[in-house]
Amino acid sequence: MTRPDTLQPRPRLRERLLQVSAAVSTPLLPDDFLGLVDPLRGSVDLRARVEQVRPEAAGAVTLVLRPGRGWAGHRAGQWLRLGVSIDGVWHWRSYSLTRPPRADGTVWVTVKPVVGGFVSHHLAREVRPGQVLRVAQAAGDFVLPDPLPARSLMVTAGSGITPVMGMLRELAEQGELPDVVLLHSALTREEVVFGEELRALALAHPRFTLLERHTETDGLLQPSELDVLVPDWRDRAAWACGPAGLLDALEQHWSDAGLTLTTERFAPVLAPAAEGEGGVVSFTRGGTTVDADGATALLDVGESAGVLLPSGCRMGICFGCVVPLLSGSVRDLRTGDVHGEAGDLVQTCVSAPAGDVSLDA
């Protein structure tokens, strides 16, 4: 009880001030008005200003962001949902945070343009310092455990290096890197995002091993090669991040060995023939109805029609997009299974209509 008595009423005063500011700004919120002077304040979504745009290898860029008030921090390996307005329309995508929390308060994400990736191309080419983007709180459990296992293995490919880079940088900040093997695949040596930094880390930290696989010359990595490349892989705690094909093969390999592998996926695994007949989708709250095919996720169907739907990872993991089903059935695009009873919470990002559907959204 060292706090002086004079400070006691402060929380009450603060509460009173909040009440008054809400009363004078109704039906808007105080942050709507504060946004006039501070562009990092908004009433719904968190904002972040782009401080720097740093080019990386293979056409990737790192966006150095300064989040506004309300940012709750993150852990290395987690991802960030980033919203950007393109031609007037907000688009949200998730990207890995590639640095641990920093003293200067900036948050770093690395975006690698993907083939046909409208949003990633925009972020990598059009975004300029000073621009204000929207962000959600960091999420994901692809993070290093504490304490760290004595020996670990990270298998990555392409932009799959991004969350792992965050982890490695965190470990390097703490001092000498422990016994970590990073097996990374990229098309060529030049295509390795963070290639120079990784090679420098390997030189500086004797217990960190970098194994580069250049698929243009060496072909795609097969899990069976692990016995040669990392003979003690069975004894290492393992993480993997990369394209779905690689992750599927690795998961199978680890599971066959009776071991567990922690993976981070950037896209949902779609069933090869998960297509069927679509139907009329009704979003009952706003009264919007749309004809949809059987291959497009309900989230995309709704968003294209201007319906405001909750969304998250957009790959069926985070359950941030669930909406109650009122009638009809949906097809899970990952498995092709048709399911649905009134009242079910449907993951709109990986479900397509199987016939006419109405949603409480």
Place this chain on the structure above:
Amino acid sequence: MTAVLERPVTPDAPPRPALAAVPSTPTTPLTHAQVEELGAKLDALREEVLASRGEADAAYIRSVIKAHRTLEVAGRGLLFAGILPPAWIAGTACLSAAKILENMELGHNILHGQWDWMRDPEIHSSTWEWDTMSPSDSWKRTHNYEHHTFTNVVGKDRDVGYGILRMSEEQRWNPYYLGNPVYNVLLSLFFQWGVALHDVEVEKVLSGERSKAEAWHTLKAIGRKVRKQFTKDYLVFPALAGPFFAPVLLGNLTSNLVRNVWSHAIIFCGHFPDGAVQFEEEQLEGETRGQWYVRQMMGSANLDGGPLFHLMSGNLSFQIEHHLFPDLPSNRYAELSPKVRALCEEYGIEYTSGPLGKQYLQVLRRINRLALP
């Protein structure tokens, strides 16, 4: 005011004889094929705008939002110095302009879903709430659905007279309507109350079409909004001015009145000047999209003016374009207007338009004339 609103209205007038004798009955010499052709051309205009919505439109609505918030802050700030007459006048003017922008160019249009395509939860019909007593939810039902679907159909479109005024010869006269001009002045001054209580749909409750529970739910929602607006405008802001509370309170009251009178004038000029016609319920039977378009054009009237006037009218000065395309962004009505006018000429449909003063006088003349049988 409430007593007037709660006056029972008979929604079902006995069937009328052939329509041709009634002066306000629509007559178009168009064939069915022509109507559908016109409809297809209007659909094409709509598609053109939908395909070209983009960053410039988004920047526009963000700039209006910023203008509203800046004007509101400026108005409130100036009114704290309202003991000085120039500050009071400037503050009240800013606040009136802010409230008008907020209701008309922002609230009305955002609640129509005109900006939903941006997927911005801060500018979306499902999340927006506006500074008027009508709660956004019930407004979307009575206005977006009832008024915009059944536009000018007497007995179906409750905006024809708001259940208070006689605005069409098809509304049967009774001695109550002798007060028509007086009711109009009252409705104008208390327009936000009129609009809010309109959503309660008292006549539907009396006829059993709407449950008492639903009406009570709407009334409670209105009550909450009234409480918040009154707390803000008549309690907290005056209190913050301390000894100078009186000019603040008076400025806030004036701004609400100015907004009421202005929005009433703009809205009444949208459907009731000479040239805008009312319809009977028969019109709705088997109505095609083409015929719906024709009804919207015949039943609406534009107001002439410059860009600032259009902005302050919430682009309801393009009432015809708004009624044809209620969900297109309001900033696009100006470019649609000459195209719609050309189509009207081509198909021999009257494109009613005139300056505010002239149109409002015609509305008043109609209100006065219809006070008598």
